[in-house]
Amino acid sequence: xxxxxxxxxxxxxxxxxxxxxxxxxxxxxxxxxxxxxxxxxxxxxxxxxxxxxxxxxxxxxxxxxxxxxxxxxxxxxxxxxxxxxxxxxxxxxxxxxxxxxxxxxxxxxxxxxxxxxxxxxxxxxxxxxxxxxxxxxxxxxxxxxxxxxxxxxxxxxxxxxxxxxxxxxxxxxxxxxxxxxxxxxxxxxxxxxxxxxxxxxxxxxxxxxxxxxxxxxxxxxxxxxxxxxxxxxxxxxxxxxxxxxxxxxxxxxxxxxxxxxxxxxxxxxxxxxxxxxxxxxxxxxxxxxxxxxxxxxxxxxxxxxxxxxxxxxxxxxxxxxxxxxxxxxxxxxxxxxxxxxxxxxxxxxxxxxxxxxxxxxxxxxxxxxxxxxxxxxxxxxxxxxxxxxxxxxxxxxxxxxxxxxxxxxxxxxxxxxxxxxxxxxxxx
Numbered sequence: 001x002x003x004x005x006x007x008x009x010x011x012x013x014x015x016x017x018x019x020x021x022x023x024x025x026x027x028x029x030x031x032x033x034x035x036x037x038x039x040x041x042x043x044x045x046x047x048x049x050x051x052x053x054x055x056x057x058x059x060x061x062x063x064x065x066x067x068x069x070x071x072x073x074x075x076x077x078x079x080x081x082x083x084x085x086x087x088x089x090x091x092x093x094x095x096x097x098x099x100x101x102x103x104x105x106x107x108x109x110x111x112x113x114x115x116x117x118x119x120x121x122x123x124x125x126x127x128x129x130x131x132x133x134x135x136x137x138x139x140x141x142x143x144x145x146x147x148x149x150x151x152x153x154x155x156x157x158x159x160x161x162x163x164x165x166x167x168x169x170x171x172x173x174x175x176x177x178x179x180x181x182x183x184x185x186x187x188x189x190x191x192x193x194x195x196x197x198x199x200x201x202x203x204x205x206x207x208x209x210x211x212x213x214x215x216x217x218x219x220x221x222x223x224x225x226x227x228x229x230x231x232x233x234x235x236x237x238x239x240x241x242x243x244x245x246x247x248x249x250x251x252x253x254x255x256x257x258x259x260x261x262x263x264x265x266x267x268x269x270x271x272x273x274x275x276x277x278x279x280x281x282x283x284x285x286x287x288x289x290x291x292x293x294x295x296x297x298x299x300x301x302x303x304x305x306x307x308x309x310x311x312x313x314x315x316x317x318x319x320x321x322x323x324x325x326x327x328x329x330x331x332x333x334x335x336x337x338x339x340x341x342x343x344x345x346x347x348x349x350x351x352x353x354x355x356x357x358x359x360x361x362x363x364x365x366x367x368x369x370x371x372x373x374x375x376x377x378x379x380x381x382x383x384x385x386x387x388x389x390x391x392x393x394x395x396x397x398x399x400x401x402x403x404x405x406x407x408x409x410x411x412x413x414x415x416x417x418x419x420x421x422x423x424x425x426x427x428x
Contacts, residue, residue: 055079077350085158088355089119090341092160096349102160111170111193115140116250116311117162118337124154124162126178127335128250128309130198131217138189141180142248142309142335148177148186168193200256203245204230211416212239213409216260219252219313224259231263231297241301241416243409247331251312254285254340260313261320262288264297269324269362272316274340276357281340283357301419302327303412306374311335318372319361329374330412338367376415378408 059075080093094102114133115126126144129136146154149165157165166174176189200223203215212234216227234242244264251257254272261271267289274283304327306318315334321327338359344352359367 080350081158084352084354085119088339089159090339090353091355092158092353094160094351094353098160098164099345099349099351101164102343102351102353111172112167112196113138113140113174113176113191113193114196114198115166117146117159117166119157119159119162122156124157124159127311127337128248130196130250131202131215131248133196133198134191134194135176135189136248138191139187140176140178140189140191142307144178144180144187146176146178148175150175151177170194199226201226201230204233206234206237206239207243207413209413209417210238210240211413212237212242213245214242215245217249219249219256219260221253221256223252223256227260227263231295235296239300240296241420242297243303243305243412243416244327245305245409246310246314246318247305247307247408248309249311249314250309250335251314251316251337253313254316257313257316258285259288261317263295264302264326265320265324266298269320271320271362273360273362274357275360276340278356281357301416301423303416304329305408305412306331306334306372307380308332308335310372311337315367315372316359316361319365319367322372322375323362323365328376328415329372330376330378330415331374331408332377332379333373334371336367336369336371338370376411378411380406380408 059072059079062075063070063072077093077095084091084093112133113135114130115135116128116130118125118127124146126140126142126146128142129140146162148154149157149162152165154162166176168174170193172193174191174193176191178187178189180187198218198220200216200218200220201214202217203213205213207213214227214230214234216223258271265271265287267287269287271285271287273285274281276282302321304318304321306314306329310318310331311334315336315338318329318334322329339355340357340359341353342356344354346352361367361372365372
């Protein structure tokens with residue numbers, strides 16, 4: 001018995017010593033990691049400050065030797081513009097006037113043509129035309145590259161300058177010259193500016209066989225309210241499946257994207273998260289859930305239509321629905337605009353719009369530059385035909401006019417019919 005106790009005592013000592021070694025080893029690793037991080041940060045800062053003299057040297061040489069006198073502030077502002085634009089297509093420097101205009105335009109109305117643009121691969125690119133706006137009616141398409149504005153080249157133009165040139169007084173004209181994939185010649189579009197006021201839900205209707213259809217064209221302050229009304233309307237009409245059309249939807253408010261996702265994904269589920277270098281830039285946004293807990297839209301067959309013009313908030317909704325297998329994505333790969341820009345004021349009244357984080361889907365897929373690939377790839381075909389509509393008032397006009405046949409929409413309808421037949425068979 002004494003021998004057993006002695007062995008047990010020695011075993012306990014060995015175990016305790018082992019734990020001590022492990023804890024000490026982990027502590028040493030953490031301390032070493034912390035020291036390495038500090039050393040790396042110190043080294044990075046030293047490298048940065050070593051480069052500052054090169055910057056001041058270049059400014060001195062320019063001021064002294066350039067063919068004409070240059071204002072110091074213009075040099076600094078020019079350097080800041082170049083520095084920000086070298087980071088990515090969404091970061092930019094704004095001088096005091098531009099910064100003030102940016103603050104005003106977020107509050108008031110303005111004249112424009114109705115397109116969302118970005119600088120992609122150093123080219124001024126159309127993210128998407130907003131439906132029912134002058135640009136959309138003129139024929140501008142997603143992925144068009146704008147090479148001229150009113151005859152002047154857009155080479156090296158900043159995003160802010162491009163927006164300023166395209167916007168203007170309602171009723172005035174602007175000429176956009178574009179390059180379109182598959183077209184050999186340049187395309188000129190003369191567009192009359194207008195006040196851009198867009199409803200979030202463009203269309204809501206009941207298609208054939210009780211299939212609901214909602215066309216969502218922007219994510220703004222009223223999107224949640226308008227979509228709720230549309231869903232209530234379809235529910236009263238006894239829809240049993242839904243097509244959510246996000247094609248050519250350039251996005252908008254992050255909060256609206258979460259609210260839209262919450263119509264189809266139950267409360268508490270992660271919809272999107274942002275991740276940046278600073279801890280405060282890492283945020284998680286969860287579904288709020290609808291007031292109607294027993295809504296059919298949490299479980300009914302769902303298809304989401306997307307294309308290259310679906311961006312930003314549209315991609316957040318599409319990514320969440322795809323990650324949770326809540327619905328089927330049909331169409332073409334989305335634009336890939338998934339980053340957070342933070343506006344930072346500077347001491348002289350100027351400001352920065354700086355990319356501080358990226359958007360990720362619930363399963364950790366990065367949206368920026370990657371986009372969202374649909375479950376079913378489908379290219380649209382332009383033909384003329386009539387779309388079956390159950391609504392009696394629309395049926396009266398159906399024989400009087402022809403509508404553009406939407407092959408992707410028809411494919412979604414056929415797919416939903418197949419899904420419902422399969423569900424009925426498996427439920428028996």
